[in-house]
Amino acid sequence: MALNINLLRKTQTISPALLNIAKIVQRVAIVLLSVFILVTILVFAIRIFFTVETNQIQNKINTATQQIQAEKSTEGVYLSYLQKLSAIDTAAKDRFQAPDIINKIKKALPPQATISAVSLNKENFLLGVEFASLETLQSVISGLQNQTELPVKEFTLQGFDKNLKGKYITQFQIVMGQNKK
Amino acid sequence: MFKISPSFIKQIKLFLFPAVTIFLILILTVRFLLPKIEETQAIFSKNSKDKETLNSLENKAKKLTDLKNSTLTVDFQKAEAVLPSDKNIPQIFASLNQLERVNGVQLEDLSLKPGILSKDTVGGKKGGANLENLVFSVSLVGNETSVLAFAENLLKNAPLFNINSVTLTGSGGTFRLVLGLTTYYQNLPETLGKVNSPLPELSEPQKKALALIQSFSFNAIPIEAGTSASSPSGGLTGKSIFDL
Numbered sequence: 001m002a003l004n005i006n007l008l009r010k011t012q013t014i015s016p017a018l019l020n021i022a023k024i025v026q027r028v029a030i031v032l033l034s035v036f037i038l039v040t041i042l043v044f045a046i047r048i049f050f051t052v053e054t055n056q057i058q059n060k061i062n063t064a065t066q067q068i069q070a071e072k073s074t075e076g077v078y079l080s081y082l083q084k085l086s087a088i089d090t091a092a093k094d095r096f097q098a099p100d101i102i103n104k105i106k107k108a109l110p111p112q113a114t115i116s117a118v119s120l121n122k123e124n125f126l127l128g129v130e131f132a133s134l135e136t137l138q139s140v141i142s143g144l145q146n147q148t149e150l151p152v153k154e155f156t157l158q159g160f161d162k163n164l165k166g167k168y169i170t171q172f173q174i175v176m177g178q179n180k181k
Numbered sequence: 182m183f184k185i186s187p188s189f190i191k192q193i194k195l196f197l198f199p200a201v202t203i204f205l206i207l208i209l210t211v212r213f214l215l216p217k218i219e220e221t222q223a224i225f226s227k228n229s230k231d232k233e234t235l236n237s238l239e240n241k242a243k244k245l246t247d248l249k250n251s252t253l254t255v256d257f258q259k260a261e262a263v264l265p266s267d268k269n270i271p272q273i274f275a276s277l278n279q280l281e282r283v284n285g286v287q288l289e290d291l292s293l294k295p296g297i298l299s300k301d302t303v304g305g306k307k308g309g310a311n312l313e314n315l316v317f318s319v320s321l322v323g324n325e326t327s328v329l330a331f332a333e334n335l336l337k338n339a340p341l342f343n344i345n346s347v348t349l350t351g352s353g354g355t356f357r358l359v360l361g362l363t364t365y366y367q368n369l370p371e372t373l374g375k376v377n378s379p380l381p382e383l384s385e386p387q388k389k390a391l392a393l394i395q396s397f398s399f400n401a402i403p404i405e406a407g408t409s410a411s412s413p414s415g416g417l418t419g420k421s422i423f424d425l
Contacts (some may be wrong), residue, residue, distance in 0.1 A: 029199035064238035071245035084260040085387035118349040
């Protein structure tokens with residue numbers, strides 16, 4: 001700095017108050033300059049660090065991308081597999097377990113009675129039962145009425161006949177539903 | 182004439198240099214330093230986002246490597262056997278014939294109208310995710326136990342069959358069973374999505390389907406064991422996809 005405040009003070013051409021203000025301003029300028037230089041150096045150092053980090057991250061991203069592209073077939077198989085699983089779940093929803101229903105009906109019948117015909121779908125079915133004596137009929141009806149393992153909504157005796165073998169054949173209609181009878 | 186006093190000149194000199202310094206510092210800060218700080222912040226934000234992307238890509242690459250060394254190919258073949266990618270009529274016949282032999286029944290009739298068989302236009306949709314179905318009926322004879330066993334085993338055999346209706350008639354030793362059936366197929370996807378899309382985990386419905394497949398029998402369908410997803414001749418060691 002070209003200024004020499006002390007020299008100027010000695011010449012006594014400037015007032016002491018003004019000289020003090022000048023001193024303060026000079027100090028502020030020095031501090032600001034120092035801070036500016038330090039901050040600039042710091043910002044550039046951080047920037048260089050981040051730039052190096054950017055390059056490293058980009059290299060790793062490229063490597064990972066290449067690895068993924070090399071395993072494209074595996075990814076294809078996996079995604080196809082997941083799609084198939086979802087479709088299988090959709091297709092198998094509320095599967096009609098017809099054999100299970102027939103077996104439960106069979107269990108409800110007394111041993112003297114046999115199933116002669118069954119025609120069923122999800123909502124209802126027709127059941128033909130054959131037996132030799134009329135005493136068995138009541139057992140058949142009570143067995144079907146008390147069948148607790150299936151949601152039977154309606155239960156109707158549709159027909160009663162005697163076949164050529166001398167056996168009785170009854171036909172029941174059973175309507176399935178949510179409410180148990 | 183206007184005359185500048187020497188003391189005034191000395192006062193100016195007193196403040197000139199610090200004032201100019203402060204002014205230059207302010208200008209440089211606003212025009213140079215602040216933009217550099219903003220750029221540095223932008224680089225930092227971009228790096229943070231890139232780190233997340235990198236993390237996601239590395240996880241995906243690792244998962245794909247694990248899948249490659251797992252039983253994915255065999256599991257996929259089983260899923261494909263349960264739900265084929267096209268109308269696989271021979272597979273339906275093979276499965277029913279296998280059940281006929283195993284359960285000691287005799288197939289009398291198979292009523293099937295397959296429709297269009299071209300892979301490209303199956304169901305009118307190309308590479309779609311829609312589930313298509315094939316409805317048909319089959320008639321068989323045997324004793325009461327064997328025909329019911331056929332129907333029970335049908336539900337546990339690949340491909341997936343759903344029973345729509347059952348008609349059972351007969352007496353004495355011989356029964357006739359007519360089954361109304363539906364089987365399904367679904368085209369494979371055509372695109373995989375972006376490289377950085379994460380690999381999805383199994384959802385609950387998918388886990389249920391997995392459990393169902395595990396209960397199935399694949400007697401009529403050859404499943405190749407010991408193959409990797411990308412190299413049919415490669416050998417697999419036994420880590421199951423179910424453990425992933």
